[in-house]
Amino acid sequence: MCGIFGAICDGAVSNTLKALKLLEYRGYDSAGIAALRNDKIDVYKTEGRIAALQELMRGVPESDVAIGHTRWATHGSVCTANAHPFLSPDKKFAVVHNGIIENHLQLKRELGNVRFTSQTDSETVAYLLEKYFDGDVMRTLLTVARKLQGSFAIAVLALCERKIYALRSKSPLVVGTSADGVFLCSDVRCISRWASRVAVCPDGSAVEISADGVRIFDFSGAPIQPDFFVPERAEQAAGANGDFMLKEIFEIPHRLRLAKQGYVNGGGLRLSVAEARRFRRVYLIGCGTAHNSGLQAASSARRLLDVDLLPVVASEFIYGDYPVGADALAFLISQSGETADTVRAAERVASLGGVTYAVTNTSESSLAFACKYTANICAGGEYAVASTKAYNCQLMTLALLLSELGVLRGSVTAQSHAELLRNSDAVPDAVAQVLDKSADVARLAEEVARCKAVFFIGRTTDYPTACEGSLKLKEISYIHSEAYPAGELKHGTLALMESDVCVVAVSTDPALKGKTASSVTEVTARGARALSVAPYTFPDATPLVIPQTDPFVAAMVSVVPLQLLAYYTAKRLGRDVDKPRHLAKSVTVE
DSSP states (O other): OOEEEEEEETTHHHHHHHHHHHGGGGOOSEEEEEEEOSSOEEEEEEESOHHHHHHHTTTOOOOSEEEEEEEOOSSSOSSGGGSSOEEOTTSSEEEEEEEEETTHHHHHHHHOSOOOSSSOSTHHHHHHHHHHOOSOHHHHHHHHHTTOOEEEEEEEEETTSSOEEEEEESSOOEEEEETTEEEEESOHHHHTTTOSEEEEOOTTEEEEEETTEEEEEETTSOEEOOOEEOOOOOOOOOOTTSOHHHHHHHTHHHHHHHHHHHHHHTTTTOOOHHHHHTOSEEEEEESTHHHHHHHHHHHHHTTTOSSEEEEEEHHHHHHTTOOOSTTEEEEEEESSSOOHHHHHHHHHHHHTTOEEEEEESOTTSHHHHHSSEEEEOOOOOOOSSSOOHHHHHHHHHHHHHHHHHHHHHTSSOHHHHHHHHHHHTTHHHHHHHHHTTHHHHHHHHHHHTTOSEEEEEEOGGGHHHHHHHHHHHHHHHOOEEEEEEGGGTTTTGGGGOOTTEEEEEEOOOGGGHHHHHHHHHHHHTTTOEEEEEESSOOTTSEEEEOOOOOTTTTHHHHHHHHHHHHHHHHHHTTOOSSSOTTOOSSOOOO
């Protein structure tokens, strides 16, 4: 959510426009650019897509210093007035901001009787810069930084200098350099298109970038040495049909192979026997799809491990008084590695003496820096807001990590772990078989698109898959959808069954086939339509037959038809499958 880019280079305006286009996948509702000229700062902004900003800026002269922003509304409605950048009243400062200034109302009172042009918290920063400017931009910036509460990544242009200044506190921000210029961004994948060397700005830092390079300070003004690395360059191209989501679903077999390879090449769990055996509880913490992968991993591994496995929503974990000490291991799961609630949860675990393990798609992320250990899921760049291939790769990585934890604790034999490694090799081919039936899923989506509500059901290890299937459908089709343990339907939810309702039953455990069949009969007897996702069929359900796989890895296969069902249903309804309304790819505020 929200994106920042800044450039000091030839063609800074056009490069910033290109960068904002790359940041679209994060989710946004308006966009803008500020360009530093010889005698003024020009601001261009509009609500809507980047294409509208490009049209607004057609013919605009170039500059060698510019900052840009994509906004995801938090304070104030979606409109041009609330879009970034914001100018100070004297027009000597331009500001863009990701995050939330929690004390902005108090700061507005401190500013006195001034007229704001927007409803945002962000504009306050521009007014503070004007109020406290003493002739030294960095000193003024540090004064303002110490007044702000909340999470923020802020980029600033000052009319008096051909530089870009920035602040970072609990919101991602990176800087980069190349032979062509110096750059600043909220997204390491985006900046890698321009920068050959990148450094993550430390939490609680102020930054100055100029043609001469990068300087970083803490909020007291003490210098910090940037720690540069060579970023992985991410290619971003939609599929042949113009959608990222379908392209990313069809990448799942290849990416699952890479996820297993990443686990092996990365050295596995990297815990000692003594360390592994001291844990009394293992948390799996994430948000949205990442939380569902934690649910799934815990459900599958619970029968193997002699330790409490506790999947928890990250935002609940931060404030929920969950017990943490040296006997706790936490897997923090996030595709982007920038999910604010998950990063805060990692910080809480670490501060209380627990061991933190980032399971992420971005090794150079805030989450990776916050955790002791990191496992890269190797899903590659994922640009559709609705996560697909990252979920499957999270499941592969977590399954292997938890199985190895069992080996270290003595509850899983080395032979069983080796068998899992062998069985995981069959998963990509099983997924490919499901993808070969995508036309069948598309036909079923025609019927689902006419339903007013869809319920996903499953038992034990199939229930988390039902949760993920429900999430996928609701977030991109906007059809009301819920997930339930199959045995729970008769405790209230059967009241909602009627002719324009669909129930999708996920069943991969033959031992529970009869139980799930009873649930299917219950809903069809009340007029609902039933679909099944299973390696076998049910008399009362239209089947989507999938290959039989090892129960420990079956969820990596059974979720794929649900991902396809969400995609084709949304397409049938004319939705923007890559950029669903109100949602962001990387949620960087609590």
